[in-house]
Amino acid sequence: MPAKIPVIVFIGGGPRTAGVLERVAANRPDIFAGPLQIHVVEPHVPGSGRIWRYDQDPGLLLNSMAADITMFTDESVDCDGPAVSGPGLVDWATGVLAGTITDVPDFPQHLQEQLRALNGTTFPTRQLQSQYLEWxxxxxARALNRSVTVHRTAAVGIAPTGDGGHDVSLANGRTLHADILVTALGHTDSQPDAASAGYADFTERHGGYHAAPSYTTDVDYSAIAPGQDVIVSGMGLAFVDLLVILMEGRGGRFEETADGGLRYLPSGREPRLWAGSRRGVPYHSKISATLRGEAPGPLQFLTPAAVDALLQRHGELDFHQHLWPLIAKEAGYYYYREIQTGSPERAAMDWDEFAARYTGLDWYSAERARLVAAAVPDDRLHLDLERLDRPFEGRHFADHEAVQDAVAGYIEHDLALRDGPDHPETLALFLGLLHVYMEVGRVVPADRLNARSQQTVHGWWHGFFSFVDSGPPPHRLRQMLALHRAGLLQFLGPGLEVGTDEATGTFVASSPQSGTIVAAKALIEARLPATSVARSLNPVLASLHGTGLGTEQQLLTADGIHSTGKLLVTPQHRLVRSDGKPEEAVFGVGPGTSGWGAGAFARPNTNAAPFRENDALARTILGAAAGLAALDTHSPEPAAVGKN
Structure with a gap:
């Protein structure tokens, strides 16, 4: 009997799906070399998808340098499948210019100029990155021998077929049958939460403008008038994009000054922004320093053995109590090693002596603090992770001008630490946190964390890492200061609170630490919407939730049941149904799922988590395909039809 040809459907065709497809191709010789039918459902261009698509503001940049971008699973990746070498973004650009990479479109002039100017320290545009991802x-897809079919439409529903498969309904009216289904939806939109819904209702009644959390480039800001006061809630990466769109995007420009500074020349079409957040400061900038001391080695404290010992002792782990002290200790080890081996003139103790004593001490112990004080006399160089996380904690400002001076001074200090050669310890800290972030999901089983800690992982831990390690290029912070000096950006301070005034029909922003109060007719919530399967505007997630094929991750804590909003998956990325049972052949991957979260592309030679996950998922998919292909159809031979 003929073998069954397995049908695999990917819903979402962004970089995460591209990475899994590459791993499917690489692993086929080991697991299943038979024929496959693979369908990729993606309304945007496959490879870049919605977030990285070409069709967005040309001024928007990646927050990674070009040297830190690859899609290839190199030899550093600890996975069962074979490594496949290939060009990262920089080598790809070189190959395109040299003509050795030919499977690319004819680039417009501005992209050709970007290709020629690109080097390892360039922060590339998202438009250029889109072309690398699509390539x-x-x-x-070519490596899978033409078995991939792309459907440039959206999936709108999923229904089980009774034979273990699923039918995927498409917006164009077609239906795809899937033996194996993978949802890789990336960042999706959700119905507004209660606060945002209240703001929207207020705006409808009083006029004005309100932008709920969304992907910044998808929002229509045309209703914001020149010179209009706008309250902005959030100072993360969405805020940086907003500045590009509302300032340079409206015709203004930056120019260098004679003293090496930056001046903003307005077009007159810009609004005036009043920005604040919980911290009251923007994300830390990326770092231009290079290490001088010993190269980083493997993690010393957050190791599989250490985690196993914690599990043996406690059974269930608490992030802040059990894991964070090890993470902090790793960060400190990276940081102080760079100071003592790279800038020994700033140290009063030999590194080997320091490391030997440091290894046996708890991060929060008085002994560790005394050791650091003895080894690094300048207390301005002492690493305080709590202060790093909340730089204005406990500080009260006399007035609005004091807030302006404090935030502007904070940004200037951050640039002094990160955008120059004199503080390579900031790069060591960056690398230490990056190494931990990429490793923690491998050594810590997510299902062995208590409920409070799983909330912490999706909330505070990811936010802290992003704040310190995933900030904008340094010149974006210099531009922020120039906009501030031009009077187009005012800082509201930490602990931002936003309310409404029915009498005046205005939004009201305040900071309890400064007493500043600002009223405006416009409010922008500058952040991505919180993930929520139950409130998702994505029809696939709505279908999964409505049918019970998928469910939100629910956590039972001491004060009740809480939802992370994430799509619940097993450690093998299988979707978990509403009855608690995993789907055998339906998988979920990406930022909207309950895994640790790993991104889509990464630095070369870093054993990057997304590549490990892609490889493991691809091997699971191929194993399922092999099992399906081994089944006979068991269909009877058709009866002969005689002629009368």
Whole structure:
């Protein structure tokens, strides 16, 4: 009997799907070399998808340098499948210019100029990155011998078929049958939460403008008038994009001054922004320093053995009590090693002596603090992770001007630490946190964390890491200061609170630490919407939730049941149904799922988590496909039809 040809459907065709497809192709010789039918459902261009698509403001940049971007699973990746070498973004650009990479479109002039100017320290535009990602997808699809069909439409529903498979309904009216289904939806939109819904209702009644959390480039800001006061809630990466769109995007420009500074020349079409957040400061900038001391080695404290010992002792782990002290200790080890081996003139103790004593001490112990004080006399160089996380904690400002001076001074100090050669310890800290972030999901089983800690992982831990390690290029902070000096950006301070005034029909922003109060007719919530399967505007997630094929991650804590909003998956990325049972052949991957979260592309030679996850998922998919292909159809031979 003929073998069954397994049908695999990917819903979402962004970089995460491209990475899994590359791993499917690489692992086929080991697991299943038979024929496959693979369908990729993606309304945008496959490879780049919605977030990285070409069609967005040309001024928007990545927050990673070009040297830190690859889609290839290199030899550093600890996975069962074979490594496949290939060009990261910089080598890809070189190959395009040299003509050795030919599977690319004819680039417009501005992209050709970007290709020629690109080097390892460039922060590339998202438009250029879109072309690299789309090229990678085409390469991965070719490696699967033309078994990949792309459907440039959206999936709108999923229904089980009774034979273990699922039917995927498409917006164009077609239906795809899937033996194996993978949802890789990336960042999706959700119905507004109660606060945002209240703001929207207020705006409808009083006029004005309100932008709920969304992907910044998808929001229509045309209703914001020149010179209008706008309250902005959030100072993260969405805020940085907002500045690009509302300032340079409206015709203004920056110019260098004679003293090396930056001046903003307005077009007159810009609004005036009043920005604040919980911290009251923007994300830390990326770092231009290079290490001088000993190169980082493997993690010393957050190791599989250490985690196993904690599990043996406690059974269930608490992030802040059990894991954070090890993470903090790793960060400190990276940081102080760079000071003592790279800038020994700033140290009063030999590194080997320090490391030997440091290894046996708890991060929060008085002995560790005394050791650091003895080894690094300048207390301005002492690493305080709590102060790093909340720089204005406990500080009260006399007035609005004091807030302006404090936030501007904070940004200037951050640039002094990160955008120059004199503080390579900031790069060591960056690398230490990055290494931990990429490793923690491998050594810590998510299902062995208590409920409070799983909330912490999706909330505070990811936010802290992003604040310190995933900030904008340094010149974005210099531009922020120039906009502030031009009077187009005012700082509201930490602990931002936003309310409404029915009498005046205005939004009211305040900071309890400064007493500043600002009223305006416009409010922008500058952040991505919180993930929520139950409130999702994505029809696939709505279908999964409505049918019970998928469910939100629910956590039972001491004060009740809480939802992370994430799509619940097993450690093998299988979707968990509303009855608690995993789906055998339906998988979920990406930022909206309950895993640790790993991104889509990464630095080369860092054993990056997304590549490990992609490889493991691809091997699971191929194993399922092999099992399906081994089944006979068991269909009877058709009866002969005689002629009368």
């Amino acid at each position: 990678f997808f085409r390469r991965a």
